[in-house]
Amino acid sequence: MNIFELERIINEKLHSNFIKDYAPNGLQVEGKHEVRKIVTGVTASQRLIDIAIEKKADVLLVHHGYFWRGEDARIIHMKYRRISSLIKNDINLMGYHLPLDMAPEIGNNAKIAELLNILDVEPLDPLEQPPLILKGRLKQPMKGEVLGEIIGHMFKRKPLHIAPESGKLIETIAWCSGGAQDYIDKAAEFGVDAYLSGEISERTTHSARELDIHYYSAGHHATERYGIEALGEWLKQEYQLDVEFIDCDNPV
Incomplete structure (x- = not known):
């Protein structure tokens, strides 16, 4: 499946184009266009990115992505390390915030x-x-x-x-x-x-x-653990995609 087709499918499922949010919903960092392997998780932390790299994922699909309203727009420090890891490994980052809550x-x-x-x-x-x-x-x-x-x-x-x-x-x-x-x-x-x-x-x-x-x-x-997991399961069942949920524990 093409990454932009995947984005269209999820946008329609979550009605994301009709919901005002604090960050962009959908594709946030572009990688390879052909999608075979998807890793899902709550937050696009460095730990989850590293696991996605190990799993040879084409897409990292999360609830908490990047580019939040009001944050520093510069790509430096932690943000640089995260985004550079995605780009170097040609991994797409997709994030859905309020649409996945609702x-x-x-x-x-x-x-x-x-x-x-x-x-x-x-x-x-x-x-x-x-x-x-x-x-x-x-x-x-x-x-x-x-x-x-x-x-x-x-x-x-x-x-x-x-x-x-x-x-x-x-x-x-x-x-x-x-x-x-x-x-x-x-x-x-x-x-x-x-x-x-x-x-x-x-x-x-x-x-x-x-x-x-x-x-x-x-x-x-x-x-917020179960929504992103359920979205991945829906993609697996409806479109026969290889989707794996990774739970990076967080006590907060």
């Missing part, structure tokens, strides 16, 4: 719902299209500590749980993968019992306690 079925937020067996999944805010934050209902109400154990098991990382003073049971939950902790206020506004994201800030603790809502920080990497 995609139905294979997106990060869709996979969170699947992993936690959440029912009646729908947008938190019905006016937000396409929706970034989702909400749903647990199969049965449970204590915050019990849900924390389930999250830890499913995401392979013990979450940081900030419980409200009321200690109320959890029946409804909203979530957004990655660095989405500041949406906790919106989640509380819509009346859910708990909110889950990847990262936490100092202010998040106060919001959870004062807004009477459970909060779970399950890890930025952990909450």
Whole structure:
């Protein structure tokens, strides 16, 4: 398959041309045009690039690529080493950020719902299209500590749980993968019992306690591991491409 055909296919699957983002989605660094081997992963770190080189990949397909809004535009130091490694080995870099968070079925937020067996999944805010934050209902109400154990098991990382003073049971939950902790206020506004994201800030603790809502920080990497893996599996099944997911562990 040609690299530009692959880009078109993924763009259509993720509707990436219709989503405003903080970085370019799609092909970010051009390599060889014929695609046979694809390596997927969460972030295009040097470690993942080195593994892609070892695997003789033609494409490195990630959730966190390069050229973020507001970053230093110069290609020096770490950025130079990463990009030069890709270019020297003729490897394409493709990155999909918000489109991969928001995609139905294979997106990060869709996979969170699947992993936690959440029912009646729908947008938190019905006016937000396409929706970034989702909400749903647990199969049965449970204590915050019990849900924390389930999250830890499913995401392979013990979450940081900030419980409200009321200690109320959890029946409804909203979530957004990655660095989405500041949406906790919106989640509380819509009346859910708990909110889950990847990262936490100092202010998040106060919001959870004062807004009477459970909060779970399950890890930025952990909450965004499954979308890119699912995208690779979809490409493998639909187009018979050789795709391999590599999980470079990250405790954050």
